[in-house]
Amino acid sequence: MSARWKVLSLIAVLALPLPGLAADAVKGESYFAVTCGRCHRAGGMGTGILSRRPGIPAQGLLEQREDLTVTFIEAVVRNGSGNMPRITRAEVSNPQLAEIADYLARGKK
Amino acid sequence: MKPVLPPGLSAAQLDRALKAFAKVVGDEWVLSTDLDRDTYLDHFAVNADAHAAAAAVAPLTAEQVREIVLIANEYKVPLWPISRGKNFGYGGAAPRLKGSVVLDLSRMKKIEFDAENGTALVEPGVGFYDLYDYIQQNKLPFWTSVPGNSWGSVVGNALDRGVGYTTYGDHTSKICGMEVVLPTGEFMRTGMGAMSGAPTWNLYRYGFGPAWDQMFVQSNFGVVTKMGLWLMPAPESMIGLDIEMENADDLGWAVDLIAGMRRDGLLQQAPSLGSWLRGAAVLTTRKEWYDKPGALPDDVIAAIRKKFGIGWWSANMRLYGYEEVNEAAAKVISRAFAKRTRQPLKISHWRAGQPLEPNPFQGVPVTFPLQNAAWHGGRGGHIGYSPVLPANGAAALEQFKRTYDRYREFGMDYHGSFAMSERHITNVNQVLFNKDDKDMMGRVDKFFRALVGDAKEKRYGEYRTHIDYMxxxxxxxxxxxxxxxxxxxxxxxxxxxxxxxxxxxxxxxxxxxxxxxx
Structure with a gap:
């Protein structure tokens, strides 16, 4: 493996796609894993960018943050933020987004 | 509501068309609020508003696509089909013509897999992760081929001639048979699919008479609703041969050497010779290295290379298949490189049964390479400048020097790679920019046009481009x-x-x- 890919693989070592979701996984977590987790779990693009940004907690991992609110998540998903493109309703519907936001914000509006 | 309309269409006509679309797909899947419309803007564009959509409609089935196309004809509404809309650097989900209605196919996610023949028949909403997950969940002995940013659609990528890293990396060449809705709303199948019920639809490309798969690639002649694709059988072994090249001029001999190996079949995957910024922009931001405008000076480039232990160019070659065959090929490749350079080849082995690594050489989808869009800080973006060259070292070196000088002239950081095919090179150059830097954004258009002009003078054409520059x-x-x-x-x-x-x-x-x- 080249130096470049070796370095890149270090940050991506946990980024293997999900082979399947546990049957008892809550809806919000399931939706997050499939529609957001490719970029926002360990090794993903979003995590990598956020982890380099000053003042972002939990090494950029959204699922470990305590400061997220439903309103904030919904706004970022539909309006984009920084390098994150906007996500359409066709890709993540409003009910799915509500489940995801609730999962990440743990009830904080 | 701020109406965005295509030329010659009234708001009332558009409204009537949207209502007719809703009867086909349901109100929920006609996306026409201001916020909906904004979600289809090209997030990485220099000027996103120039390509704003009027609305979007998101069918679930091919039959719904057909009905939408018929309605679009009735109301003269321009449609812009997208698969998943992740064509970043080339327009994302946004239409070429402002005011078009985006025909968003991302909900169409059916996969049919022929495990005996190693083919998949997929709909446009199937992403690389979806196909990878499907193969893993069903324990199928095949590998996907994925691009560096694997967020997008399998069909969409092949339709824009995107590439991956394995021997199946020339995705458009792995297309075998399509189902298409023609612009007048008629279904057509290409190749053997033109015979109803033919079991060879996804096995033989050409059918009888003219073969039309490529007619629907990078074109606007039909909406592809199903695509047959060939998948690489999971190999027994993969051997990696990686080399870091010290000097910019090493590009010339390396291209000639690899081109020969590609032509005679020793190397069946397309290695890409990439410059130092390819890795550095993924892992770091510019201000960690330099805080002044203008292209990075040589001492900073040297510091970056030292930190990551990378050459001016890196080349990553991969052999796939039977272990004894790979071992024999690796010996021949190693011997040939040893005649040209003292820099050692780093050789790695993977064997069936070992876990897959999260990298595209093993067909495992990833997203982290697109972290390079954040290189400048601020709201990052990029466009691609990708001329096609002969697979010739002198031509590659000359093109590199010309392009490098242009990057420096316009105060931009060079980010280039040379992907080696059997008889040509696709020279992909990323123009990374910061949308919050007004001065830089003011230079991008002139810079891009200068690059295209340079290539044109040498009679080199781009293989793919952003909607701004089509x-x-x-x-x-x-x-x-x-x-x-x-x-x-x-x-x-x-x-x-x-x-x-x-x-x-x-x-x-x-x-x-x-x-x-x-």
Missing amino acids: DLVASTYDFNNHALRRANETIKDALDPNGILAPGKSGIWPRRYRSERT
């Missing part, structure tokens, strides 16, 4: 007073008399909108 690139294909464009538009007018499908895609304008050419 007319510019199409204009460089100028043989016999643009005979290709005239032929394309003759076909366009015949197949799409109302000009409703993706006007302006690849510089092909239907008669109705021909005055929109820039």
